[in-house]
Amino acid sequence: MMAAADTAPNRKRIRRMAFALVLLACGFYAAFILLTYLFRP
């Protein structure tokens, strides 16, 4: 099924931005586990 936004001319930019945001979320996940480990008493 063709999605309406599939043919948008800025498709590459959309994908890059989405990928960057996924990396950001993964980064927060890892960073907070690491911080909790480092700040243990």
Next chain:
Amino acid sequence: MSDHSTTADHDIHHDDHPTGFDRWVFTTNHKDIGTLYLIFSLVMFFMGGSMALIIRAELFQPGLQFVDPQFFNSMTTVHALLMVFGAVMPAFVGLANWLIPMMIGAPDMALPRMNNWSFWILPFAFSMLIITLFLPGGAPAGGWTLYPPLVLQTGDAFPFMVFAIHLMGASSIMGSINVIVTILNMRAPGMTLMRMPLFVWTWLITAYLLIAVMPVLAGAVTMLLTDRYFGTSFFNAAGGGDPVLFQHVFWFFGHPEVYIMILPAFGVISQIIPTFSRKPLFGYSSMVYASASIAFLSFIVWAHHMFTTGMPIAGQLFFMLATMLIAIPTAVKIFNWLATMWQGELTFETPMLFSIAFVLLFTIGGFSGLMLAIAPADYQYHDTYFVVAHFHYVLVPGSVFALMAATYYWLPKWTGNMYNETIGKLHFWTSTIFINVLFFPQHFLGLAGMPRRIPDYPTQFADFNMISSIGGFLFGFSQLFFVWAIMSSVRGRDKASSQVWDGAVGLEWTLESPAPYHSFSTPPEVGRRRPS
């Protein structure tokens, strides 16, 4: 966007779409996915609501009446998880899906397949959470805050709960990525950021909040999981960890979460009040900056939930003052709404009634929040029914009333028919009266010292608990009017015009009602005037 939308072939097959199972399961259409989110959240609202009624039935009089204490604790926990992650958040994502593309002049969301996935993992997440009620050891009962070491005593439900929370988080993050990417890439020509409707602005800010804090919750529950099954000691004092550290991590997520649930509500109210005041929104730019300030401040106030854990006095002072600062941008919003109404040609249709009640009752919740922010006073209020009254005033006549206002406001655009205004008004008045009967006495119970999350209480608390329970049941049953009003619009014969409300301004009102399956086949003209 533009070359696609001017394709003649697309225009011819403008409303072509699959039907039945294929339509709803494989859909990549923002309106279908929005509808799925909204229906799902309504179902969760009623499931979470029935759990609230079990709680209120048990608390109707002192003593143990209907359920055992373990099950009571499961009810408080699962009620909260369903309402926060299953009802309020998905409802706002549903609104975002329906409205953002129409408001910014886009044909659809930027990442339609991910949109489908972010919805369809939710029913599995919540099924997993709900079936824990039938597992050995019962459903999670340590409270929605999941504090260790208590939560580590959960029975077989524990890994189910953790996995369910991971799925809910993944869904929210995907939804947020979609919102950000759509708003930043798919706006119609001329739709600059400062011309966007306030609902779009508040959702953009909310989406960034979600991406920042949902991974923190995921990290927190992952650490609980490894503490329980893999021998780590993140929060286990015996192994060199610290249970209070969990509270810091949890509330670093938990406080912004509160604003995740209220910022889109602010956006909804900022759309509705100008329409029924027949005036542009007062102080558009200040509304945008106030939303951004609230979002920023939400990251530096988390420890106000933990004043009684034995924090250094400097820490208490910092978190107390930072929390009080939030009153400033919030007051900017409240006064802007009042100024919008001032000397307007007001009419009081159901969406406007809910919006006015929102302004008044959310402010009560805000003020009790200020009381709780005062560190020395919080030692008395902490973990009492005062806190329960406070956050329910923020979430029910706050977030939930905004959702109801939004439903009445945009329902004719979604279905193409007007809803039954008499039923809508009946729903409003019963809800508004009974929500106060339900939650206002809980302030007094808390101030008198009744702790939260207990199934039984001394007889001195009996009267206010009885009043609260009566209010709870009447509020609960009032929601049947909501379903009636929605059905009156779905099945209605009273066709809605494109604009629906005579004071409504914005791109979504330029589309016919019901909105066509694909919103803007050609990019709309965006004039100099702000759409909101």
